[in-house]
Amino acid sequence: MDSIRVVVCGDEGVGKSSLIASLVKEKFVPNIQHVIPELVVPRDFSNSSHSPNFTILIDTTPSDMFSLQYEVRKADVIWLVYSDHYTYERISLYWIPTFRSMGVNLPIVLCNNQIDLDKTVEPETVLTEEFIPLLREFKEIEACIRCSAKENYNVNQAFYTCQRAVTHPITPLYDYKESNLKPLAIRALKRIFYLCDRDQDGFLSDEELVQLQEKCFHKTMDINELFLIKSTLETSIPGSASDKGVNEEGFLALNKLYAETGRHETIWGILRTFHYMDSLSIEDKVLYPKMDVWPNSSVELSPKGYQFLVDLFLLFDKDNDGGLNEEELSRLFYPSPGIPQSWKESNFPRSVVCNEQGDVTLQGWLAQWAMTTFLDCKTVLEYLGYFGYGDRLDGNNRTEEPTTSALRVTRQRKTRRNKNKTYRSTVADRTVFNCLILGPPGCGKTSLLESFLGRQYSPAYSPTIQPKIAVNNVELKGGKQCYLIVQELGELEGAVIENSSKLDSCDVLCLAYDSSDPESFQYLIDLRAKYPDLDKLPCVYVALKADLDRQQQRADQMPEPYTRSLNLPPPLHISSSWASSLSELLSQLVEAAANPKIATPCLDPESESEVLMSPFAIGCGAMGFMMIMSVWYLKGYFLARR
Structure with missing residues (x-):
C-alpha cells in the first residue's frame, strides 16, 4: 500500500488540530490555526515496517458538511476525536449515523483527547464505561485510545493505530461482543495449522513452530520464547501445549491472545504469508492463477x-x-x-x-x-x-x-490431409487420453468400465441413465504408462455427439456392440450415418460378450467387411472375464488415440513399418517413468514400515 488517507473528525473544540500539530512537531503547539491544511507524513516518521510509504492527514470542521463528506468518501480511515461527556454522547447520536448516511464503511479509531484536563478519571473507568459499550455497539470502531495533545501523550500511538486499522484491521479477526476470534479467522487459522502440521499428528512441534516463525517473520525463535508460549497456553488451556507441541486449540488461543493484547499485526503477518486478504479469503492468484x-x-x-x-x-x-x-x-x-x-x-x-x-x-x-x-x-x-x-x-x-x-x-495437436481426408496428427508428449464408448443399450458398456477398474463381473443389468466415467493407467508394450479416461454417455449420447467441443476433447471412440445379439451391430452403422462428424475421430470397433455364443448380425453389412471398407482392423472380441482381451483393447485404444492416422476411418492404410515406428511409441516415456517411480516409491514406503 503506497498511501493512507486519514480524515480527522469531531466536534468543535475537541482538539483535532492540536493532535495533528502535536504529532508533527512532537510537542504541544498553542494558538494554532482553526483548520490545518492537508499534511503528508512520510513513512520514516512512523518508524514501522508495516506502514505505507506515506500517510495523508486531513483536518476537518463539522460546519463545512460538503467538504467533510468529500474527504470522508476519499478516506481510508477516520480518526474520530471527543473530549468530554457531551462530545462522547455525540459519537453515537450524530457522528456514526452521519458516516453511515454517507454510505461509507470505513474503520474508525476513537480518540479520547484532552485527558490532561481531568486526571482523576481512572483509565479502567473510561475503558468499561465509554470504550467497551461503543465497541460492542458499532462494528465500524476498530480501536479506542486515550490521548493528550498538550502533553503529547499517546499521540504517536493513535496515529499508528489509524495506520494499523487499514493495514492490519482487527474487525475481520475479533468480535468484541463475543470476546472471541471470528468464524472466518478461525477457519483460516485452522487451515494454516493444517498446512504447518507436516506430519499430521495434531501438534505443531517445536521445529514446526520455529519454521512457521521464520516463514512469516523472517526471524528465528529461541528456546525461551517457545517455553514462554507453551507455558502460557498450558496455564490458560490445560492440554493445549505439551512435549509434542501446540495443538490446534492452543494455536487458536495464542492468536486470540494476540488480538486481545493489540498484537493483531502478528496474526495478519501469519495470514498474509499464507495469501489471505483483508476479507479472509485466499488471494485469487493462488486459487485461480492464469x-x-x-x-x-x-x-x-x-x-x-x-x-x-x-x-x-x-x-x-x-x-x-x-x-x-x-x-x-x-x-x-x-x-x-x-x-x-x-x-x-x-x-x-x-x-x-x-x-x-x-x-x-x-x-x-x-x-x-x-x-x-x-x-x-x-x-x-x-x-x-x-x-x-x-x-x-x-x-x-x-x-x-x-x-x-x-x-x-x-x-498442439494439428490436422493433416491424406488425399481428400483430414485426420489428426500424432502428439508424442501426451500421456492422458479421453475415450467415448458408444453402442446400443445392453451391449455391455458398463461391464467393460467395471472390468477396466478391475472389478468383478455382475450379471445384474441396470440401464445407464446418467453418464458414467472410469479412469485407470494402461501399461503399453515396453512398460510405458498412460492414463485412459473412458466415458459412457447414457441418455446424453446424442447431445454429446452433437456438441463439437465435446467431440474435440475426445481422442478415440470405442464403438461397441453385443456379439451375442443379432440386432446389435446395425446400431453402429446407423449411428455413423446419422453423425458424420464421428469419422473425424480415430475409432476402435469392439464385439463385447465374446464368451457367449456369437450370433450372425442382421445388419446392412457384416462387422468384418464393414470395418474393412473403412480401412480399419476387424472388431476385437472382448469378454469381461478375459483379462488378456481387455488388455489388448486398452492398448489399441491408447495407440489409436496417440497416433490417430492408424485408426481414422477411410484413410489409406499405413505400411507395417510406419505403424511400428509411430512417434508416440518412440517418445511418450517421460510421464510414464514418473508414474512407475511413484509406484516404486509407495512400495518402498510400505516395506520400510514393516
Whole structure:
C-alpha cells in the first residue's frame, strides 16, 4: 500500500488540530490555526515496517458538511476525536449515523483527547464505561485510545493505530461482543495449522513452530520464547501445549491472545504469508492463477504435481493399508470446500481403482487427479491452492512455487490431409487420453468400465441413465504408462455427439456392440450415418460378450467387411472375464488415440513399418517413468514400515 488517507473528525473544540500539530512537531503547539491544511507524513516518521510509504492527514470542521463528506468518501480511515461527556454522547447520536448516511464503511479509531484536563478519571473507568459499550455497539470502531495533545501523550500511538486499522484491521479477526476470534479467522487459522502440521499428528512441534516463525517473520525463535508460549497456553488451556507441541486449540488461543493484547499485526503477518486478504479469503492468484492453454492442447500433471499428490496420499494413509478411507479423505480435504463437485458427479471413488474395502488406492488417486487435470484443470489449480502447494512448511525446501508448476501443457495437436481426408496428427508428449464408448443399450458398456477398474463381473443389468466415467493407467508394450479416461454417455449420447467441443476433447471412440445379439451391430452403422462428424475421430470397433455364443448380425453389412471398407482392423472380441482381451483393447485404444492416422476411418492404410515406428511409441516415456517411480516409491514406503 503506497498511501493512507486519514480524515480527522469531531466536534468543535475537541482538539483535532492540536493532535495533528502535536504529532508533527512532537510537542504541544498553542494558538494554532482553526483548520490545518492537508499534511503528508512520510513513512520514516512512523518508524514501522508495516506502514505505507506515506500517510495523508486531513483536518476537518463539522460546519463545512460538503467538504467533510468529500474527504470522508476519499478516506481510508477516520480518526474520530471527543473530549468530554457531551462530545462522547455525540459519537453515537450524530457522528456514526452521519458516516453511515454517507454510505461509507470505513474503520474508525476513537480518540479520547484532552485527558490532561481531568486526571482523576481512572483509565479502567473510561475503558468499561465509554470504550467497551461503543465497541460492542458499532462494528465500524476498530480501536479506542486515550490521548493528550498538550502533553503529547499517546499521540504517536493513535496515529499508528489509524495506520494499523487499514493495514492490519482487527474487525475481520475479533468480535468484541463475543470476546472471541471470528468464524472466518478461525477457519483460516485452522487451515494454516493444517498446512504447518507436516506430519499430521495434531501438534505443531517445536521445529514446526520455529519454521512457521521464520516463514512469516523472517526471524528465528529461541528456546525461551517457545517455553514462554507453551507455558502460557498450558496455564490458560490445560492440554493445549505439551512435549509434542501446540495443538490446534492452543494455536487458536495464542492468536486470540494476540488480538486481545493489540498484537493483531502478528496474526495478519501469519495470514498474509499464507495469501489471505483483508476479507479472509485466499488471494485469487493462488486459487485461480492464469494459465495459458493453447487450442488443441491438453493439460496434464507435471512430475512435481504427481510427486505432491503421492506425498499427500502417503501423509494421510494413517493406517498404512494402501488406501484412503472415508475418514482419511475427509481429513485430507479439510482445508478445502470438500471433495470437488465434479468428483461427486462422477461417483468417486467408484470411478477409479479401489481396494477390497472400497478405499481409493494410490493408483486410483493419481488416476482421478490425472482425469480432473485433463477435463478441468482450473479445479485442480484451485485445490492445489487449498492444499498449500508451495506453502507447506518443508525444512529442506523453502522456495514457494506457483500451483501452475504442478501442471504442464502438451503440444498442439494439428490436422493433416491424406488425399481428400483430414485426420489428426500424432502428439508424442501426451500421456492422458479421453475415450467415448458408444453402442446400443445392453451391449455391455458398463461391464467393460467395471472390468477396466478391475472389478468383478455382475450379471445384474441396470440401464445407464446418467453418464458414467472410469479412469485407470494402461501399461503399453515396453512398460510405458498412460492414463485412459473412458466415458459412457447414457441418455446424453446424442447431445454429446452433437456438441463439437465435446467431440474435440475426445481422442478415440470405442464403438461397441453385443456379439451375442443379432440386432446389435446395425446400431453402429446407423449411428455413423446419422453423425458424420464421428469419422473425424480415430475409432476402435469392439464385439463385447465374446464368451457367449456369437450370433450372425442382421445388419446392412457384416462387422468384418464393414470395418474393412473403412480401412480399419476387424472388431476385437472382448469378454469381461478375459483379462488378456481387455488388455489388448486398452492398448489399441491408447495407440489409436496417440497416433490417430492408424485408426481414422477411410484413410489409406499405413505400411507395417510406419505403424511400428509411430512417434508416440518412440517418445511418450517421460510421464510414464514418473508414474512407475511413484509406484516404486509407495512400495518402498510400505516395506520400510514393516
